[in-house]
Every structure is written in structure tokens, then in C-alpha cells.
Amino acid sequence: MASFIQLLISGLATGAIYALIAVGFTLLWQTSQTINFAQGEFVMLPAFFVLAAMNWGAPFWLAALIGIAAALVVLGLLFKLIVVDPMLRYGVLPLVISTIALSLLLKESVKDFYSAQAQAFPPLVPDADVHLFGAVVSTQSLVVLGVAIATVAALHLWLNKTRTGRSMQATAQNPALARILGIPVQRMVLYTFLVNAVLVAIASILISPIYLAKFTNGETLGTAAFIAAIIGGFNQVRGAILGGIILGVLDNLSAAYLSSQYRGAFPLLILIAVILCRPQGLLGRVEERTV
Amino acid sequence: MDGREPLLMLDRVFAGYGKMTILNGTTASIRPAAITTVIGPNGAGKSTMFKAVFGLLPVRSGTIVFDGRDISNLPPRALLDAGIVYIPQGRNIFPELSVRHNLELGGVALSRQAEIARRIEAVMRRFPMLQEKADQQASTLSGGQQKILEVARGLLLKPKLVLIDEPSIGLSPLMVRDVFAILKDLRNNGVTVLLIEQNAKQALQISDYGLVLEQGQTRIEAAAPQILADPRIAQLFLGGGLLQPEQVS
Ligand SMILES: Nc1ncnc2c1ncn2[C@@H]1O[C@H](COP(=O)(O)OP(=O)(O)OP(=O)(O)O)[C@@H](O)[C@H]1O
Numbered sequence: 001m002a003s004f005i006q007l008l009i010s011g012l013a014t015g016a017i018y019a020l021i022a023v024g025f026t027l028l029w030q031t032s033q034t035i036n037f038a039q040g041e042f043v044m045l046p047a048f049f050v051l052a053a054m055n056w057g058a059p060f061w062l063a064a065l066i067g068i069a070a071a072l073v074v075l076g077l078l079f080k081l082i083v084v085d086p087m088l089r090y091g092v093l094p095l096v097i098s099t100i101a102l103s104l105l106l107k108e109s110v111k112d113f114y115s116a117q118a119q120a121f122p123p124l125v126p127d128a129d130v131h132l133f134g135a136v137v138s139t140q141s142l143v144v145l146g147v148a149i150a151t152v153a154a155l156h157l158w159l160n161k162t163r164t165g166r167s168m169q170a171t172a173q174n175p176a177l178a179r180i181l182g183i184p185v186q187r188m189v190l191y192t193f194l195v196n197a198v199l200v201a202i203a204s205i206l207i208s209p210i211y212l213a214k215f216t217n218g219e220t221l222g223t224a225a226f227i228a229a230i231i232g233g234f235n236q237v238r239g240a241i242l243g244g245i246i247l248g249v250l251d252n253l254s255a256a257y258l259s260s261q262y263r264g265a266f267p268l269l270i271l272i273a274v275i276l277c278r279p280q281g282l283l284g285r286v287e288e289r290t291v
Numbered sequence: 292m293d294g295r296e297p298l299l300m301l302d303r304v305f306a307g308y309g310k311m312t313i314l315n316g317t318t319a320s321i322r323p324a325a326i327t328t329v330i331g332p333n334g335a336g337k338s339t340m341f342k343a344v345f346g347l348l349p350v351r352s353g354t355i356v357f358d359g360r361d362i363s364n365l366p367p368r369a370l371l372d373a374g375i376v377y378i379p380q381g382r383n384i385f386p387e388l389s390v391r392h393n394l395e396l397g398g399v400a401l402s403r404q405a406e407i408a409r410r411i412e413a414v415m416r417r418f419p420m421l422q423e424k425a426d427q428q429a430s431t432l433s434g435g436q437q438k439i440l441e442v443a444r445g446l447l448l449k450p451k452l453v454l455i456d457e458p459s460i461g462l463s464p465l466m467v468r469d470v471f472a473i474l475k476d477l478r479n480n481g482v483t484v485l486l487i488e489q490n491a492k493q494a495l496q497i498s499d500y501g502l503v504l505e506q507g508q509t510r511i512e513a514a515a516p517q518i519l520a521d522p523r524i525a526q527l528f529l530g531g532g533l534l535q536p537e538q539v540s
């Protein structure tokens with residue numbers, strides 16, 4: 001039982017990180033039909049911004065802010081202006097291919113210009129164990145969980161309690177209608193790219209102390225986010241959160257109780273089960289757009 | 292005809308999709324404070340005409356004049372500011388937002404927050420159903436209630452012209468009557484309504500004018516009773532064309 005709680009909490013922590021990545025992924029898809037195959041690399045990269053800033057002498061907290069700011073510019077603004085806007089004119093497929101190319105570019109750039117070696121990354125809090133319901137849980141897991149929940153809660157509040165947030169949701173739910181009502185659709189789309197940049201940067205800072213910062217980190221993270229988004233129902237922020245959490249928890253539990261050998265196959269099995277039983281995803285709604 | 296200037300005029304408008312030209316020199320004069328129904332066979336270009344007016348489709352040549360001003364190729368936002376709202380065919384709501392927030396989004400073209408809140412209250416007083424369901428997700432409304440929400444949302448901007456494309460589709464006869472009654476009420480309050488309807492007879496009965504569009508060209512523009520009485524109309528809706536009037540028996 002104790003080890004179950006331990007696994008559950010570390011699973012929730014991993015799942016919460018997946019959720020952050022999947023939410024950004026879903027938002028991009030909803031507002032601009034961008035299936036970002038570089039999303040995993042987007043999570044890998046900000047850790048290196050932070051490390052670079054620390055190499056320049058910045059303390060960790062400042063380096064983290066610099067990392068988020070750099071992500072906003074590079075993974076938010078420039079990604080939209082240089083990759084998405086020009087390619088989307090030619091359709092979704094050219095854009096998909098471009099994001100795949102971008103993922104390779106980011107990976108190789110980090111390898112060539114920073115390091116091919118895994119880099120230690122400072123944790124948000126010193127690692128220690130705390131006792132919770134008779135189980136030993138690492139402070140790391142708790143902090144990761146706390147920060148991820150706070151981030152999602154802040155995003156949720158912003159999306160629902162502000163007019164801008166609701167205009168963004170409207171743009172995600174039906175961009176053609178949003179335009180007809182005079183919502184500045186292009187600005188809302190830009191906001192989603194900026195939101196995604198913040199989400200991946202936070203995910204990067206949360207996950208790198210655990211995985212170490214390495215140029216290959218994006219491979220598994222990107223797949224996990226993709227699967228989480230599909231499980232939850234691609235067109236739903238809530239779905240992406242649920243999908244991420246389910247995936248993280250099952251991932252940890254299956255590795256411990258079944259076999260870590262099959263760990264990699266498990267997310268795919270869930271994915272196939274969901275696609276067969278509920279193709280629109282757990283919380284997804286069947287798309288019907290008339291305009 | 293009264294002597295007043297038309298509110299909306301299309302002059303030899305050409306527009307289409309890609310290589311296809313759908314509007315082939317469409318011409319129309321829409322009278323103010325009246326309901327005009329656009330009828331015509333499937334694919335005639337009725338919806339395309341609305342999209343061209345509302346800046347969703349480039350006008351390749353010709354002009355569209357609204358309220359004395361050339362509005363050809365202005366973007367939707369500028370047209371909202373000018374006093375035109377467009378309610379497309381089908382479901383035009385944000386299903387996961389509440390009824391109140393759906394309404395609120397009709398007011399994004401207004402800058403003052405307080406003014407939006409005031410107008411939402413006014414619209415809710417006019418349609419108590421929306422007040423009752425204000426905090427429910429819009430997806431929980433019935434088809435007819437959603438249409439009323441769409442119209443109410445359009446009214447938030449106090450438009451001069453409402454373009455409404457096939458509002459009766461999928462609605463029960465009772466709901467159709469309600470929606471048509473709302474349109475008549477708008478007209479009585481000085482709003483100009485341009486309506487597209489498959490349900491031609493019923494629509495013309497509440498209309499002041501009718502416009503028959505075929506192959507992207509205006510075939511007839513006349514008072515509604517006159518069109519209702521026109522023997523060619525029945526033939527048009529039985530699938531023939533107006534191009535061969537000699538076939539009319
Ligand atoms: N987005 C589009 N892309 C390409 N062709 C289109 C598009 N929308 C409509 N068309 C074509 O343009 C023509 C006119 O369409 P439109 O929707 O204006 O007809 P309509 O008169 O409104 O007909 P209906 O009574 O069926 O609504 C049709 O042949 C249609 O296939």
C-alpha cells in the first residue's frame with residue numbers, strides 16, 4: 001500500500017507534466033490546426049536556455065525566468081511567424097512536415113552547440129523525503145505536482161474568467177464564427193502560441209531535474225503528449241489534462257507492477273483501446289462546424 | 292416602392308471560390324426597414340452572396356454599397372462597426388461556453404465593458420429564455436433556442452442590417468414561427484433584414500420584398516406578394532430555370 005501511494009504520487013507528478021505539454025499541444029491544434037510534432041523538443045529546449053543563463057552567472061530563479069522569456073520569443077512568437085504562418089497557407093500537411101523538420105533541427109542544434117551529454121539540472125527544491133499516509137514521498141514529486149496544478153489552475157482561471165480568455169476559447173471552438181463576431185482571431189491565435197511556450201518552459205523546468213537535460217528528451221515527451229491529447233479527445237483542454245494524468249499514473253504503475261520491459265508499449269495499448277472504443281477521445285466532442 | 296434610398300446595394304458583383312465564379316454580376320437594392328427574402332435553387336449562390344457582403348469572400352469586381360459607403364472587401368470587424376451582422380446557416384454557437392458568455396462575445400466589437408453588460412441585460416429581458424438558461428452551457432439549448440441565442444447575440448450591436456441564412460433549417464414549425472416573429476419585430480423597429488430561406492413561401496409571407504437568384508444572377512427583384520403570385524416561381528422550385536420562360540405553360 002505504501003509503495004502504491006508512492007508510485008501514485010510520482011505517477012501523478014509525471015502525469016501533470018504530460019498534461020501541461022498536452023494542453024499546449026491541444027490549444028495549438030484547436031486555434032490553428034497546428035499539429036506540433038516538435039512539441040517534445042519544445043520541452044527539451046528551455047532547460048538549455050536556463051542552463052545557458054546560469055553559465056552566464058545568473059542565479060537559478062533568474063535563469064528560469066530568462067528561460068521562460070526566451071521560450072516565449074523563440075517557441076511562441078518566432079515559431080508562429082517563421083514556421084506556422086508561412087506553411088499553413090499550403091495546408092496542414094506541409095506544416096506537419098515542417099514541425100518534424102523543426103524537431104530535428106532543435107535536437108541537432110542542442111547537440112552541436114551545447115552538448116551531447118546529459119546535463120545536471122537544478123531542482124526547484126532540495127531533494128528530501130517526506131512521509132505521507134505512511135509512504136515515503138520525495139519533495140520533488142510534490143513540488144512538481146504543486147507547480148503543475150497551479151499552472152493549469154491559472155490557465156483555467158484565465159481562460160474562463162477573463163474576456164480575453166473566453167475569446168481565446170471561442171477562437172479554439174470555432175474560429176470561423178469568432179471572426180464573424182469580430183473577435184481578433186489572429187491575436188488570439190498568437191496568444192495560444194505564447195501560452196504553449198510558457199507551458200512547455202514550465203514543463204521543461206519541472207522535468208529536467210528528474211530526467212537530466214538531454215537533447216533526446218523530446219522523443220518520449222512528444223509522444224506522451226500526443227497520446228495524452230488523443231486519449232483525452234484532441235479538441236478539449238480538459239481532455240488533455242485527463243489524458244496526461246492517466247498516462248503518467250498508468251506508466252508508473254505498470255512499470256512497477258507489470259514489467260518495465262513493456263512500459264513503452266503501455267501508452268500505445270491505451271491509445272489503441274481508446275481509439276477503438278471512443279474515437280473522439282474520453283472527453284472529446286464530435287466536431288461539427290458549419291461555417 | 293417607397294422613395295427611400297436602398298440601405299444595401301450590390302452592383303454587378305463577381306465572386307467565387309478558386310477558379311469557380313459563383314456570383315456572376317449579382318445586382319440588388321435592399322430597402323431599409325424591410326424584410327427581403329432571397330430565394331433560388333440550391334447552389335444558386337445565395338449563401339455566397341452573404342459571404343461576399345460580409346467580407347468573407349473577396350469581391351473580384353463590382354461594388355457593394357452600404358448606407359452610402361463602399362464596403363466591398365472590408366473585413367467582418369469593419370462591417371460590424373458599420374452596422375451589419377451576419378448569422379450563417381447551421382449552428383453558430385460556442386457549445387462549451389455558457390449562454391451568457393456566448394451573448395457577451397457578440398459584443399466584442401463594442402469597446403465599453405459596462406455597455407456590453409447593459410445590453411446583455413436588455414437582450415435577456417427581451418428573451419427571458421436566455422435569462423433562465425444564462426449560466427448553462429450553450430450546447431444544452433434546443434436547436435430553436437440556439438437560433439434565438441444567435442439572433443439575440445447579433446442584436447447586441449444594435450445593427451442596421453441583419454443577414455440571416457436559412458434560420459428555419461432543422462427547427463420545428465412552432466420554432467420557425469417564433470423566429471420569423473422575431474424577424475418581423477426587428478423590421479417593425481426599423482432594422483433591415485435580409486433573409487435566405489428554402490422555405491420560400493412561408494418566408495415571403497412575412498417579407499416585404501423578394502429577390503430571386505439563379506446561377507449567381509438576380510432574376511427577379513420585386514414586392515413579396517408579387518413574387519408569391521408569380522407563376523414562374525413555382526416552376527423554378529420544381530427544378531426548371533428562369534432562362535427559358537417559354538417553357539412556362
Ligand atoms: N467553400 C466553398 N468552396 C468551394 N465551392 C463552394 C464553397 N461553398 C459553396 N461552394 C459552391 O458554390 C456554389 C454556390 O453555393 P452557395 O452555398 O452559395 O449556394 P446556395 O444558393 O446558398 O445553395 P443552398 O440552397 O444549397 O444553400 C455551389 O455550387 C457550391 O458547391
Ligand SMILES: [Mg+2]
Pocket residue numbers: 337338339380456
Ligand atoms: Mg446556402
